[in-house]
Amino acid sequence: INTIFTKRLRAIIIILAIVSALIIVQLFRLQIVKNSAYKARAEHQYRKPVGDTFDRGNIYFTAKNGDTVAAATIATGFTLAIVPAQVGDPENLYKKLAIIIPDLDREAFITKANKKADPYEEIQTRLSEEQAASIVALREPKALLLVQEKWRVYPGGTLAAQTIGFVSFKDKQLIGRYGLEGFYNTVLSRSSTDFYVNFFAEIFSNVKDTIFKNDVASGDIVTSIEPVVQSELESIVARIAQKYESDSVGAIVMDPHT
Numbered sequence: 286i287n288t289i290f291t292k293r294l295r296a297i298i299i300i301l302a303i304v305s306a307l308i309i310v311q312l313f314r315l316q317i318v319k320n321s322a323y324k325a326r327a328e329h330q331y332r333k334p335v336g337d338t339f340d341r342g343n344i345y346f347t348a349k350n351g352d353t354v355a356a357a358t359i360a361t362g363f364t365l366a367i368v369p370a371q372v373g374d375p376e377n378l379y380k381k382l383a384i385i386i387p388d389l390d391r392e393a394f395i396t397k398a399n400k401k402a403d404p405y406e407e408i409q410t411r412l413s414e415e416q417a418a419s420i421v422a423l424r425e426p427k428a429l430l431l432v433q434e435k436w437r438v439y440p441g442g443t444l445a446a447q448t449i450g451f452v453s454f455k456d457k458q459l460i461g462r463y464g465l466e467g468f469y470n471t472v473l474s475r476s477s478t479d480f481y482v483n484f485f486a487e488i489f490s491n492v493k494d495t496i497f498k499n500d501v502a503s504g505d506i507v508t509s510i511e512p513v514v515q516s517e518l519e520s521i522v523a524r525i526a527q528k529y530e531s532d533s534v535g536a537i538v539m540d541p542h543t
Contacts, residue, residue, distance in 0.1 A: 339435045342473035343505045344449055344465055346441070346512040354512050355440050356449050357466065363417040364432040365409045371427040372398045378428065385419045386412070410434065445515050448508075469506050514538055 345353035365386075372378055375398035383389050386409055397406040412420075417431050437452050437459070450464020461470035518536055526534045 338433060339437075339459055340475040341437060341452070341459075342475065342503060344473070345505065345507045346445070346510045346515070347507060349511055349513070353507055356445065356508070356510070356512075357437065357439050359435050360411075360438045361433070361435050362410075362414070363412040364407060364434045365412055365420060366405055366407045366430040366432060367398060368428055368430065369398050369400045369403050369406055373428075375399060378425065381423055382408075382420070385416050405430070411436065441512060444512060444519070445510050448510065465506055465508070472504055473506065475503060511538075 339359075341359060343355060343359070344357040346356050348354055365382075367378075375395050378398070379389070379391055379394045382394070383391070389409060394408060397403075397408065400406060411434070412431075420429060420431060423429065439446070439449065439451075446464075448464050450461060450466035450468075452459045452466055453462045454460075455462070461467040461473060466473065515538075518538055522534045522536050525531070
């Protein structure tokens with residue numbers, strides 16, 4: 286009798302342990318692994334991502350005081366699209382949107398709004414958070430769609446552009462094509478599923494890739510370029526090139542103490 290009781294007790298303990306483990310794994314998946322996905326879905330019913338969202342690591346200058354200054358980073362905004370079949374009065378809707386988007390082209394909007402057979406027509410890109418909020422306030426959930434988008438920006442403009450480089454499309458994918466953007470493209474690139482903010486979440490959600498692949502780790506690039514010094518250097522180079530009408534000018538920045 287004691288043997289049977291012991292076996293049953295062990296079986297119950299094992300079953301409870303398995304059920305508990307499954308619950309923990311599910312909670313872990315929902316709260317950590319899928320946190321970003323569910324958060325984005327619940328953010329607002331009008332904001333619907335389409336396809337993969339572009340993402341990429343940052344490149345930084347280093348100021349004299351040691352602070353990092355963005356040389357290449359990611360800006361976030363929204364793309365506005367319409368469902369033509371759901372637009373009852375194109376002219377009236379245009380007038381409402383034109384208040385929020387002053388440079389909205391009327392003729393192009395009316396033309397797209399009249400394409401009733403098309404399920405999706407893109408209207409404007411790179412809208413701000415404030416503009417997106419104003420569009421949501423119009424309460425046109427069936428006619429208007431807001432899609433979150435990200436794009437590459439260079440806050441310093443052309444500063445150190447020959448070193449920083451740029452990104453461009455190749456095979457329908459934005460990648461680094463020159464300078465640091467190109468040389469460190471593997472480090473700066475982000476996959477469409479690279480939204481993890483927790484080390485353990487990334488391991489558990491992608492065990493196969495973590496164990497069997499030895500890819501270069503993704504990250505940001507911090508350069509030793511001092512933005513103020515770089516700006517002065519470029520001004521001097523430009524003046525010399527203009528003065529002597531030279532085909533090219535080379536220059537370096539040196540610390541006279543070393």
